[in-house]
Amino acid sequence: MSFPVVVLISGSGSNLQALIDQSLQGDLDIDIKAVISNKASAFGLERASKAGIPTHSLDHKQFESREAFDQALMQVIDQYQPKLVVLAGFMRILTEQFTRHYEGRMLNIHPSLLPKYKGLNTHQRALEDGETEHGVSVHFVTSELDGGAVVLQAATDVQADDTADSLAQKVHTLEHIIYPLSVKWFSTGRLTLENGIANLDGQALPTTGMRYHNALT
Structure with a gap:
């Protein structure tokens, strides 16, 4: 059974595409359960839809606080029960509550x-x-910005x-x-x-x- 993953994006989703391509080629045995963006216009949502992956957009501007947005985002993510959350150009500073919830099972890539x-x-x-x-670094996500x-x-x-x-x-x-x-x-x-x-x-x-x-x- 493929490994369940949820991907968070804010933009074009080129790293998302790399994950999709490698999973289709059989190089990566993951099941991308959903792609979620804080921007409805993110091109990465089109990439996901083309690959038959469920998409969600959650506009952070519609929430009264960072904490409220992160709480709503957690609810969307957790309905898919991912074993890993992948940040692929997700341009949000995450609250400590959020990072603790996914500690040890959330990765980010930083240029x-x-x-x-x-x-x-x-x-x-x-x-x-x-x-x-x-160059570029892949790191675990903690409450410290780019500090995991x-x-x-x-x-x-x-x-x-x-x-x-x-x-x-x-x-x-x-x-x-x-x-x-x-x-x-x-x-x-x-x-x-x-x-x-x-x-x-x-x-x-x-x-x-x-x-x-x-x-x-």
Whole structure:
């Protein structure tokens, strides 16, 4: 029986598409039970519908508080009883109540080599700091913004002619490789969170997670 997953998005859903494609190809034995967005216009909802996946949109602006929105979101998610919640470009800061509810079974992907560049505008910030490499991290979600245990990272060299847009394109390519892999590890029981530390095959991972070496240069 396929592993039940719910995916949260806010935008185009390219990482969602990578998960859909790998599950259709048989590389990833997951069942995406639903895709939920806080924006009804998110293109990722069309991707999900095309794949026959149930969709929901929940406009955060219609709720009086962050807590009220998260409570409603939990109710929608939990009706599908997922074993993993995947944040794929879900642009919301989540409350502690929400993150505690899914602790150890919620993953996010962030476009930097954490712990560097938490938050927004990561590509521009890396360029301004003169970084020679940049990349992407998959991590468990906690109440600390982009602060949960890192699972897997992939890096790319920063070239002299790189812009924020060109870096974003290179990082996107890496995202579509390492996010499905991380989800696969979790769905097959290889990846767990123990006392705030990511473990792979029963071994504690370093604070920056595993490094995916077949990265773009």
